[in-house]
Amino acid sequence: MMKNFVPRLFVLILVSFLLTGCLTSEFKEYRFRINADGSGSGSIKFVNLVSEEDDGKDVSFSDFDELVNNYLQGDTFENDNPLKSVTSKILFEENGVLCGKVEFTFANYQENGFFKYEGNSCAPVMYYLGDLGETFIESDGEHYAGDADIPIIIWAPDTKEFYFKTNVKDDMTDAHNLLELYNLWKLTQD
Numbered sequence: 001m002m003k004n005f006v007p008r009l010f011v012l013i014l015v016s017f018l019l020t021g022c023l024t025s026e027f028k029e030y031r032f033r034i035n036a037d038g039s040g041s042g043s044i045k046f047v048n049l050v051s052e053e054d055d056g057k058d059v060s061f062s063d064f065d066e067l068v069n070n071y072l073q074g075d076t077f078e079n080d081n082p083l084k085s086v087t088s089k090i091l092f093e094e095n096g097v098l099c100g101k102v103e104f105t106f107a108n109y110q111e112n113g114f115f116k117y118e119g120n121s122c123a124p125v126m127y128y129l130g131d132l133g134e135t136f137i138e139s140d141g142e143h144y145a146g147d148a149d150i151p152i153i154i155w156a157p158d159t160k161e162f163y164f165k166t167n168v169k170d171d172m173t174d175a176h177n178l179l180e181l182y183n184l185w186k187l188t189q190d
Contacts (some may be wrong), residue, residue: 139164
C-alpha cells in the first residue's frame with residue numbers, strides 16, 4: 001500500500017507545480033505604531049490563508065509551496081514592500097484556519113499609507129485604503145470615509161497606535177484551506 005502512495009504523491013506534487021493558482025487570505029489585520037520622529041513599526045496578519053482554484057483545479061500544493069518558499073523563507077513580501085524592513089514572519093494555526101503574520105519597521109509613516117497635515121497639530125491622522133484593493137471591515141479609528149471618493153480611516157491627532165481590518169476574499173467557494181498542508185509541513189520542521 002505504501003509503495004503505491006509515494007509515486008502517487010510525487011505525481012500529484014509534480015502536477016501541482018505545473019498549475020498556477022492564487023494564494024490569498026480571507027482577511028487582513030493591520031497594526032501600526034508611529035513614533036514621534038515619524039518612524040514606526042507594524043504588522044499585517046493574514047487570516048485564513050487559502051488557495052484559489054485555477055480553472056476549476058485544486059492547486060493547493062503549489063500555492064503552499066509558494067507560501068513557504070517565496071513568502072515565509074523567501075523575500076517576495078520584502079520585494080513587494082521595499083519601504084518596510086521585515087523583522088519577523090511566521091505561519092500559525094488560529095481558530096481552525098492557517099494564518100500568517102509579518103512584522104516590520106519603517107522610516108516614515110507617510111510612505112506607508114498614512115498622512116497628516118503637518119502644519120496643524122489639531123489635524124487628524126488618516127490612512128488611505130484605496131491602494132489595497134480590499135474592503136474595509138473595522139478599525140479603532142474615529143471615522144471611516146469609505147462612501148466618499150477617497151476611502152480613508154481617520155484617527156484623532158494624538159493617536160500613536162492604529163488598527164484596522166479588511167476583507168480580501170468575499171467568496172470562499174473556490175478556496176481550499178491550507179491548514180492541513182501546513183500541519184504536514186510543520187512535522188518536517190521539528
